[in-house]
Amino acid sequence: MLHRPPNSDDLLEEVWAVLEAEVHAGRTRCLGASNITAAQLEALTRPSRKQELWPALVQLKCSPFHQGGYFVDSPSGLTSLWHQLRTKRVVPVGISLFNPLHSCVSPLEEPLISAWAEDLGCSSAELLAHWCRSAGVCPLLRCAPHHAVTFRREVHLRPPLVAALSSLACLTETSFCPALRDDLALRKSCKRTAQRGDSLYGRLAEVHSLKSQEGQLLNGQRGRILSFEEETGRWQVDLLAGSRKIRGANLALIDEGAAAATAESAGAFLKELLSTGGSDAMLQLLAGRRSDVTWALLETVSANLENAQACGHQRKQQVLQRLLAEVKKVLASQQPTPQTVPLPMPPLDASAAWQGPAAASRRLLHAVSCLLEAQGYAICDNFASPEDVRLLAAELAAYDQDFETAKIWVGKQASGAQLSVPTVRSDRIFWVCGEHRTPAREMLWDSAGKQPTAGLAPCRPEVVMEKTTHGFPRLRATMNRVDDFVLHGLAKHVSRLSGLAERSDAMVSIYDGGARFQKHVDNPNKDGRVLTSIVYLNSGEPWGADDGGQLRMFPEGEPPLEFAPETGRLVLFWADRLPHEVLPAKRRRMALTYWWFDRTEREAKVQELADEVGNQRLKVSEESLAQDFIAFMLSDKSSPAEIVQKAHTLPAKALSTVATVVGAADGQEALEGIGRLTESDLSRLRGSMGKMGLQ
Numbered sequence: 001m002l003h004r005p006p007n008s009d010d011l012l013e014e015v016w017a018v019l020e021a022e023v024h025a026g027r028t029r030c031l032g033a034s035n036i037t038a039a040q041l042e043a044l045t046r047p048s049r050k051q052e053l054w055p056a057l058v059q060l061k062c063s064p065f066h067q068g069g070y071f072v073d074s075p076s077g078l079t080s081l082w083h084q085l086r087t088k089r090v091v092p093v094g095i096s097l098f099n100p101l102h103s104c105v106s107p108l109e110e111p112l113i114s115a116w117a118e119d120l121g122c123s124s125a126e127l128l129a130h131w132c133r134s135a136g137v138c139p140l141l142r143c144a145p146h147h148a149v150t151f152r153r154e155v156h157l158r159p160p161l162v163a164a165l166s167s168l169a170c171l172t173e174t175s176f177c178p179a180l181r182d183d184l185a186l187r188k189s190c191k192r193t194a195q196r197g198d199s200l201y202g203r204l205a206e207v208h209s210l211k212s213q214e215g216q217l218l219n220g221q222r223g224r225i226l227s228f229e230e231e232t233g234r235w236q237v238d239l240l241a242g243s244r245k246i247r248g249a250n251l252a253l254i255d256e257g258a259a260a261a262t263a264e265s266a267g268a269f270l271k272e273l274l275s276t277g278g279s280d281a282m283l284q285l286l287a288g289r290r291s292d293v294t295w296a297l298l299e300t301v302s303a304n305l306e307n308a309q310a311c312g313h314q315r316k317q318q319v320l321q322r323l324l325a326e327v328k329k330v331l332a333s334q335q336p337t338p339q340t341v342p343l344p345m346p347p348l349d350a351s352a353a354w355q356g357p358a359a360a361s362r363r364l365l366h367a368v369s370c371l372l373e374a375q376g377y378a379i380c381d382n383f384a385s386p387e388d389v390r391l392l393a394a395e396l397a398a399y400d401q402d403f404e405t406a407k408i409w410v411g412k413q414a415s416g417a418q419l420s421v422p423t424v425r426s427d428r429i430f431w432v433c434g435e436h437r438t439p440a441r442e443m444l445w446d447s448a449g450k451q452p453t454a455g456l457a458p459c460r461p462e463v464v465m466e467k468t469t470h471g472f473p474r475l476r477a478t479m480n481r482v483d484d485f486v487l488h489g490l491a492k493h494v495s496r497l498s499g500l501a502e503r504s505d506a507m508v509s510i511y512d513g514g515a516r517f518q519k520h521v522d523n524p525n526k527d528g529r530v531l532t533s534i535v536y537l538n539s540g541e542p543w544g545a546d547d548g549g550q551l552r553m554f555p556e557g558e559p560p561l562e563f564a565p566e567t568g569r570l571v572l573f574w575a576d577r578l579p580h581e582v583l584p585a586k587r588r589r590m591a592l593t594y595w596w597f598d599r600t601e602r603e604a605k606v607q608e609l610a611d612e613v614g615n616q617r618l619k620v621s622e623e624s625l626a627q628d629f630i631a632f633m634l635s636d637k638s639s640p641a642e643i644v645q646k647a648h649t650l651p652a653k654a655l656s657t658v659a660t661v662v663g664a665a666d667g668q669e670a671l672e673g674i675g676r677l678t679e680s681d682l683s684r685l686r687g688s689m690g691k692m693g694l695q
């Protein structure tokens with residue numbers, strides 16, 4: 001390596017001749033030069049000079065601020081230097097990636113670069129090293145700590161970001177001085193926020209399972225992922241046929257490492273085949289190793305055949321032609337192995353919507369609306385910040401004792417009963433009332449019992465009724481955010497939500513010790529609930545696969561999806577359409593859930609309920625007596641005799657509720673039926689009750 005070539009041309013020739021002699025003597029294989037100017041490179045790569053004596057690599061300073069421009073000999077020198085490197089196939093090796101050189105700041109401290117790195121979830125050093133590589137320069141890293149970790153992560157830079165980083169060189173020495181930065185408002189104009197799917201940009205993907213006539217032609221094609229389009233939920237992929245927008249379900253990510261390995265092993269296999277010594281032996285080996293016959297082998301054999309033809313190797317051509325025909329036959333007989341790992345839809349990220357400009361929150365709203373319309377659910381990360389979630393969980397911690405076992409609705413719609421059936425649902429819940437928009441007399445919301453007139457408070461009067469909204473400032477803040485987002489945002493954009501009138505009270509749930517909620521639809525009976533909103537309130541370590549407690553959704557016609565209850569994640573889905581379940585949670589899992597009512601459907605339901613109970617609601621005490629009785633009947637502890645005894649103590653209204661649950665015409669018939677119950681009837685009843693109302 002010639003470091004810092006001498007200024008005089010004669011001297012340069014003289015020194016280079018010494019290095020060339022080393023190559024002639026076989027002591028060195030190739031030469032390199034460092035800090036060279038365009039004119040010097042021109043001189044060393046003159047056509048009269050043998051190509052193997054040209055510099056094979058040129059080492060130059062290469063940060064985004066100084067792209068080889070330290071020894072520029074003329075204004076056009078830099079362009080000429082790069083042009084020569086590219087056209088003469090000289091490898092540029094980048095050094096001083098992180099040095100400030102003669103700018104004011106190190107690229108590692110440049111806020112614009114840090115912001116871009118943050119968007120991509122990598123360090124500035126990683127970003128710079130990958131920029132260098134993407135710009136076609138081999139980065140030369142040292143053993144200093146920030147160098148050592150630089151290539152720890154694979155970072156995919158989209159071409160516009162590579163271009164943006166490269167263009168920073170135009171701004172060196174002036175705009176990057178901190179004093180000038182604000183004047184130029186660089187951050188403001190250049191900062192981009194992380195976009196969904198950024199981490200997949202640049203990856204290779206293969207199209208599969210497209211059904212339309214045009215789509216079928218694309219199946220099997222591969223191309224790089226360019227971007228993700230929120231509006232359509234599709235990925236833009238750069239295919240041979242041109243750039244196309246394709247749904248994740250029709251794309252499979254290609255593991256390029258594996259592809260390289262296939263090519264390598266195909267090469268090794270071909271060597272083995274050729275070393276058998278004769279065509280027959282070769283084909284015999286091939287027949288015994290049919291599973292090693294891949295498309296990569298076909299390509300390798302074809303390439304070798306082309307080479308043999310070009311070189312005029314007759315015998316080799318014949319052998320390879322026979323081999324190629326056989327390889328084609330084996331491949332034709334193989335069933336194509338479909339690649340059906342769909343590209344995951346990246347969750348939306350709400351952080352920018354709260355911290356950034358109004359445009360970011362509009363984008364989020366637009367994206368969630370599109371997803372709800374298109375697929376009936378939307379997942380949005382960081383809807384509540386980790387700090388908000390931590391404080392909210394701390395606020396609720398004082399009420400841990402007040403959470404009670406959740407119940408499910410068992411029986412007929414109007415007069416069934418809320419029962420605890422742990423095999424179906426075993427979380428503990430805590431209702432928080434209030435903050436509704438419609439007056440109490442409209443009875444549009446429905447939760448556990450008496451409503452406070454204003455403010456948030458736990459619902460059950462005997463719990464902490466005196467607590468007012470001041471008791472739950474954090475909960476209130478999070479609910480305000482959800483309410484604003486749904487009522488002032490989604491309701492205006494999503495057609496199914498145009499008649500949104502009200503939401504239910506809020507339910508805080510805790511799943512732990514294996515608690516679960518089996519597959520169900522929240523509103524299977526047109527009770528007015530149209531949208532379910534859930535915010536997960538779990539802090540600490542990220543949720544692991546072994547922690548269980550995932551929300552599993554069953555979108556129609558698609559494979560089930562699972563989402564971990566990650567800190568601050570918002571989940572929205574159609575309450576009356578999307579079946580879902582909560583898998584057994586091995587770690588404590590907390591969520592804030594409520595439902596949104598469509599006015600027309602809810603009003604009809606309220607009317608129906610009023611009619612069914614003779615325009616008069618059951619008194620709370622009678623209703624709960626009926627529920628207690630059925631719970632007692634279904635618990636393993638009660639005997640037939642005890643059940644009959646208890647049934648006779650029930651008031652008439654409670655008894656008629658029991659009648660509808662057990663399928664009797666009236667209270668009297670219910671009493672008679674209960675009197676005839678045997679142990680085995682009871683166990684059958686207990687088994688079937690648990691499944692009612694569920695899928």
Ligand SMILES: O=C(O)CCC(=O)C(=O)O
Nearest residue numbers: 517522534551582591593
């Ligand atoms: O907490 C969840 O993820 C879902 C709970 C649920 O399905 C419900 O309460 O209806």
Ligand SMILES: [Fe+2]
Nearest residue numbers: 520521522580
């Ligand atoms: Fe549910």
